[in-house]
Amino acid sequence: MWFFVIGDLFIFGVYFVSYLWFRSADHALFLDSQRHLNQDIGVVNTVILLTSSLFVALGTAAARGGNARHALRLFGFALACGAAFPVLKAFEWIPEIAAGYRPGTNLFFMYYYVLAGMHLCHVLLGLMILGFVMRELRQSRAPRIRFVETGATYWHMVDLLWLVLFALLYLMR
Amino acid sequence: MAFLFRNPLVAVWALLTASTILSWALSRDGGVTPHADIAVTAGVLLIAAVKSQLVIRYFMEVRHAPAWLRRVMNGWLALLFALLAGIYITSL
Numbered sequence: 001m002w003f004f005v006i007g008d009l010f011i012f013g014v015y016f017v018s019y020l021w022f023r024s025a026d027h028a029l030f031l032d033s034q035r036h037l038n039q040d041i042g043v044v045n046t047v048i049l050l051t052s053s054l055f056v057a058l059g060t061a062a063a064r065g066g067n068a069r070h071a072l073r074l075f076g077f078a079l080a081c082g083a084a085f086p087v088l089k090a091f092e093w094i095p096e097i098a099a100g101y102r103p104g105t106n107l108f109f110m111y112y113y114v115l116a117g118m119h120l121c122h123v124l125l126g127l128m129i130l131g132f133v134m135r136e137l138r139q140s141r142a143p144r145i146r147f148v149e150t151g152a153t154y155w156h157m158v159d160l161l162w163l164v165l166f167a168l169l170y171l172m173r
Numbered sequence: 174m175a176f177l178f179r180n181p182l183v184a185v186w187a188l189l190t191a192s193t194i195l196s197w198a199l200s201r202d203g204g205v206t207p208h209a210d211i212a213v214t215a216g217v218l219l220i221a222a223v224k225s226q227l228v229i230r231y232f233m234e235v236r237h238a239p240a241w242l243r244r245v246m247n248g249w250l251a252l253l254f255a256l257l258a259g260i261y262i263t264s265l
C-alpha cells in the first residue's frame with residue numbers, strides 16, 4: 001500500500017504544482033472564480049475528514065491492542081463521518097453547477113472539478129476499504145492487523161490530499 | 174473530557190481542527206476584495222504544510238516508520254510546498 005500511496009501523492013503533487021503554475025499566470029481570474037465557492041461547506045468537510053481520520057487512528061490502536069469490538073465501533077464512526085463528505089459535496093456542487101459554474105466555465109473551475117472529483121473518487125474507494133476493514137474486524141477471530149493498518153494508511157492519505165486541496169482551491173489568495 | 178486530550182491522537186486532531194478554522198478565518202478576512210494577498214497565502218500554505226506533517230507523522234504513523242519511508246514522505250512534503258511557494262512568490 002505504501003508504494004501506491006507514494007505514487008498517488010506524487011501524481012497529485014504534479015497536479016497541485018500545475019494548478020499553481022496556471023493560477024500564477026492569471027491571479028485575477030482565479031481569485032474572482034474562488035469567490036463563488038462555498039467555503040463554509042469546504043471547512044465543514046475538512047473537519048469531517050479530520051474527525052474520520054481520528055476515529056481510524058484510534059480504531060487502529062484499538063485493533064492493535066486486541067480490542068476488535070471497540071475497533072469495529074471506531075471504524076464505524078469513521079465510516080459514518082466519511083460518508084458525509086460526498087453528501088456535502090453534492091450540496092456544494094449542485095447549486096454551483098445550477099448557477100452556471102461548470103468545468104468548462106474557465107480554467108479555475110476546470111481544476112476545481114477535476115481535482116476535487118479525483119479526490120472524491122479516492123474518498124469513495126476509501127469508504128469501501130473502511131467497509132472491508134470493518135468486515136475483517138467483525139468476522140475474523142484474530143483480525144489481520146496489517147490489513148487494518150493498510151486500510152487506515154489509505155484513508156489518512158485521502159485526508160492528507162484534501163488538506164492541501166482545501167488550501168489551494170478555497171483558501172489561498 | 175480532559176482525559177480525552179491526554180491521548181496524543183486526540184490532541185493532534187484538536188490542533189488540526191483549530192488550525193483549519195484559523196486558516197479559514199485568515200482567508201475570509203483577506204478575501205473580500207479579489208487581489209493576490211501574500212500574507213494570507215503564506216499563512217494558509219504554512220498552516221497546510223504543518224497540518225500535512227501532523228497527519229503524516231501521527232495518523233499515518235510515519236514517525237515510527239523505517240528511515241526510507243520517513244525520508245520519502247518528508248521529501249514529498251518539503252518539495253511540494255517549496256514548489257508551491259516558489260511559483261506563487263515569483264509570479265507576484
